[in-house]
Amino acid sequence: MKKHPRKVLIVSCSLNAGSRSHRLAVAAEATLKDGDCLTTLVDLRDYDLPMCDGATTYDAPAAKELAKMIAEADVILLAAPIYNYDLNAAAKNLVELTGSAWKDKVVGFLCAAGGRSSYMSPMGLANSLMFDFRCVIVPRFVYATGEDFRDAGELSDIVQGRIEQLCTEAVKLANGLAG
Numbered sequence: 001m002k003k004h005p006r007k008v009l010i011v012s013c014s015l016n017a018g019s020r021s022h023r024l025a026v027a028a029e030a031t032l033k034d035g036d037c038l039t040t041l042v043d044l045r046d047y048d049l050p051m052c053d054g055a056t057t058y059d060a061p062a063a064k065e066l067a068k069m070i071a072e073a074d075v076i077l078l079a080a081p082i083y084n085y086d087l088n089a090a091a092k093n094l095v096e097l098t099g100s101a102w103k104d105k106v107v108g109f110l111c112a113a114g115g116r117s118s119y120m121s122p123m124g125l126a127n128s129l130m131f132d133f134r135c136v137i138v139p140r141f142v143y144a145t146g147e148d149f150r151d152a153g154e155l156s157d158i159v160q161g162r163i164e165q166l167c168t169e170a171v172k173l174a175n176g177l178a179g
């Protein structure tokens with residue numbers, strides 16, 4: 001029986017016009033393009049998302065649109081900057097606004113950071129996704145610092161390889177969970 005192709009949603013969470021984590025998101029999209037899955041890349045810079053107030057902001061059109069895309073995906077790859085030893089506030093705000101749309105998703109992380117020492121920073125959001133929404137976290141993070149980004153646009157071989165591993169593992173996990 002032919003398997004239904006997994007739907008992968010890549011969310012680029014940096015709001016910085018010159019974002020490096022966005023380059024990780026684009027590389028993940030290019031990696032997945034040739035695979036047996038349906039990939040969509042969304043960029044939070046293009047969405048007018050309010051800060052979650054726990055009340056009325058769930059009705060914002062951008063929040064509803066993103067919640068629908070998340071709910072329809074099998075895999076969500078969050079590409080985000082590390083701010084203050086955590087993912088940036090825009091990434092957490094997205095989760096706050098879209099809540100239960102994350103139920104049972106396979107989730108992977110691609111992070112851009114200023115230095116090497118913040119490598120455990122995705123764990124806070126990863127834990128909350130596991131506890132709140134039973135997400136399955138891909139145990140293989142992409143973590144890139146300035147030296148991994150060349151001026152011409154390419155990524156270091158190590159980071160490029162890690163993106164490929166993350167994408168392969170994420171789709172494999174989703175296929176396995178779908179039986």
Ligand SMILES: Cc1cc2nc3c(=O)[nH]c(=O)nc-3n(C[C@H](O)[C@H](O)[C@H](O)COP(=O)(O)O)c2cc1C
Nearest residue numbers: 014016019020021081082083084085113114115118
């Ligand atoms: C407010 C702020 C906080 C930051 N905190 C950290 C941090 O805790 N650890 C770290 O390694 N880098 C930190 N950085 C550096 C960013 O992670 C780095 O510039 C990264 O490239 C940003 O991703 P972006 O280019 O996709 O926006 C911080 C940057 C800003 C602006």
